[in-house]
Amino acid sequence: MVEITRALDLNAEQEALIDMHSFLNVLNILACELDLMAYGLGDSRPIQEALALVHEFANALQTPERAAPWLADPQSLQNRIHTLITQGLENTTPDAELRASVDNIESVLAILGTRVRELEARSDKPLGWTWLEVDPLRMDFWHLLMAIEKNSKGRYRIIQNIAEQQPEDYLIKVDIDSLESEHLYVPAIFQDVMRDLLANARKYTPPGGRILAGLKETDHEVRFVVDDTGVGIPPHQIEDIVEFGVRGENVRDRPTRGGGFGLTKAYWVVSHCNGRMWIDSDLGVGTRIEIALPRPSPQTTPPPR
Template identity: 40%
Template sequence: MKITSKHLSALYDLTADQFNAVEMHSFLNLINVIQLQLEILKMETGKKELFTDIISDTAKLARDIRKSEKSSFFPENIKPFQKKVIDLISYLEKEVNDDKGIQELQDAREILIEVFKVMDIRADELKKHSSNPGQWLSYSVEEFKNDFQKFFHAVEKNSNGRYRIVQNIAQQEPNDYLVNFEVDSELNGRIVMPLVFKDVIRDLIANARKYTEPGGSIQVGVFQKKNMLRFIVEDNGMGIPKNEVDRIFEFGYRATNVRHLPTMGGGFGLTKALYITVQLNGDLWIESEEDKGTKIVIEIPVPEAFVAKGFKKTSISSESN
């Protein structure tokens, strides 16, 4: 199904706060991961009173991010919060005496440090995008693939050992996700896109993982043609009920067959994907069948300035068209 003008009301009806939440979607997802880790630690340590303030701070940070305009949110905004989280874990490590408790804290520290690293990277990307929203960047195919290998590693790390992400079917165990990630280019081995679209790719891959049971498979493809970038993500997960596909781009809407899942997401990843696709004058298609999976295709036109230079430039403003 190609998304047409009838689906764009999902964007026109956004409130100011919802619009900001869409633009800050990646940060909200990371805050949700942090909150989940803190809730787990609160239960494991039994020291609920020590977590009251930091969990309250986490909720406040999420509210602030929802209301923030991307141009006013920079890495320094989250540094005090990061320090407070790590300081709490350091304190608990001195208080806990048993080996199991110490290991749980060390594991949590490792996960949270990884999340904070990703958060710093997203904040830096946001800052760059805010200062030059029309900028497109050029990546070598190898560079782009390596960036996403780091992303897959971070997702796996955040699972706390619940699953692995493998790319060789011979390595797949019953609880592993098999992810096939292919990137190709017809022109000088390069891929071009705005930073914000790279974010959309990450979000949609994360969605595919969330709504596919461990043991499932996810196919991801990025293909650079001369005048167009094509992205596809397809999973064999839970899919979307047929009568709900038209609503899935509405802010906060989650299909009825997945509402029982504790995804920690806000339910607007697809709203963001549509919003960015429309901003970039692109097209989006979605095919989904309940209990069989979902396939999303996005195509965006490439600025002529990149094409004219044979994709050799590392960056260019779309206003140069």
């Protein structure tokens, strides 16, 4: 187990991208789905236009100033994409695969709307501690995983019960043990970190693998752990892997659909919250990431449900 202790040296653009990492992950899934749809429809012009909108949004996230107009009215983007998809499907009888793509795009757009609301809620103080409802947090994790599963076009399932697991299925379990049964006290941005590390573990774990994640809240700290049976990190790169843009040499040629700096964001948040982070990894065996954040005494009581 290696404790990560190095200082991060990030410029303003990199910090902006880190803050928007969850958006980039969602937009990359959306872009992939639209790209497949455009190909299936013979490079449909409306679908290509929708794809260009998504890429333009992703590029705008590089600076807060460029991102602001897009984030101010996400419904307009969603409506425009809906209109373009409808145009692209005119005079077409959708087959099962095309209908599945449309359903997946709907679920991804819903997740995008959730991300915007989360950003608005923490805009004044992203690293400030706040109360989150546990059940909606669990459901948000699962909605993301189901969008990833749909995007696989049947190549694998994501399940929670080992008795259901088939050779190509992922077994993914997320446990949350909070002091207040219905609420959790964490930095507002930490839900991004949990989500990103969970998605990252899935990305680098082959189908048929196992991913366990858990959060434990005590009076003194919040501890989060993700443990997978993935490809692992080369031992000499374990500390380097938190640097912006660094990927393990064993996966550099593997295409990914994420922003590529989920571990950077996790360590950036940990550092700013005076926490600690450890990584234990073996090639071909898997990776375990542990995070511990000192928990301040809440200034408020949990809101009523």
